[in-house]
Amino acid sequence: MRGLHADTGYLMYRLGLRSGQLFNAFLQESGLRLRHYAVLRFLATSPGALQRELSTSLGYDPSAIVGLVDDLEKLGFVERRPSPDDRRSRIVVLTETGGTFLRDTDEAGLRVTNELLGPLDPAERETLHGLLRRLAEDGLG
Template sequence: MSDLPSGEIGYLLARAGGRAIRNLNRALEPFGLRSRHYTVLAASAAHGGLSQRELGGVLGVDPSAVVALVDDLERAGLVRREPHPDDRRTRLVAVTEQGATTLAEARELAGQVDTELLDALTVAERQTLEKLLRRIAAS
């Protein structure tokens, strides 16, 4: 039926996912950011003051990688590292005003990139896809 190997869905997921992040990376180039910066920025804004460890957990990114990503974002003035009130080891990542502005613009682009990627699907199908992917992610 197909010329793809067994384990086909995994293969299709990997290819589509790869395309998605490449497209997003290209779209974010004007900001000097890559897709992982965007996810860190977005998660920080959504949760409001996560520790770096928590960020890594939420995003599935290794803590050592989070350090570098937050370094970049902080250097760009998009986030600040703030002390944790009770634990002097942990540092909370807070989005700056500039970070919020940039995030809004980047979010717009990310939405467009997704729309392009899913061009072949109807809106209902995109919702179905998202629902199925969330179920996989949760398992």
Template sequence: MTDEPWMRGLHTDTGYLLHRIGLRAGSLFNSALEQHGLRLRHYALLRYLATAEGVRQREISDRLGYDPSAVVGLVDDLQRLGLAERRPDPGDRRNRIVVLTRAGRDLLRDSDHDAARVTEQLLEPLGEEERRQLQRLLLRVAGLDPA
């Protein structure tokens, strides 16, 4: 099937390959996270909350690149699961911040193991140096290269 002309053309298109890999990675991650009642977007939000003492939903939207209305739903989901909660902002009582709960930290630790397993599955065909090189290249392409 990969020898068909239309498929060979797609396989020479880097953007298409990145898209396919993204779809596969998202599907694998979502399947692994499903056992926790989460999806990849929830995991990204938990991961971000773990680095902050509490953040406004607007900041979450800006940092993760999610639509503000989607963030409201994601935080609602996490709050319903007891993984995050909204609290009054100590700096401005008119606002609320989102914080990770103890249960959220525990689940994040467990889901980190799932994420590592999925990453290992995705990168199985590559050796260690190839994996490091791929990571460096992806950071550059994404505009996240610190160098």
């Protein structure tokens, strides 16, 4: 195991898996998964997005986005509306119900973060967050 723990990429992968498992366990009651949450969280900071924009921004396959948006629309968390720029296109918009769900999950997100980052003091957490943000902005777009 020591060899794997010397590999930063592997450690990031394992931490990502653990984070996903913890968050999915919390979301299980709602029937949603972390991928649904990511769509909702993205839409919370956007006035609406084309499905292809969601796909590009989140790094999900376009066909996966269709299914995720379908699931969220059935729950009333998002709506598809005509795009103001192109009436042939539809944008996905967060509904009030979806926003409420996100606010209700904020506490769970904080609990997951606290469990994962428990061994770090506040300054270390801030440093880690800054570094991860830089990596995500440079490498993930």
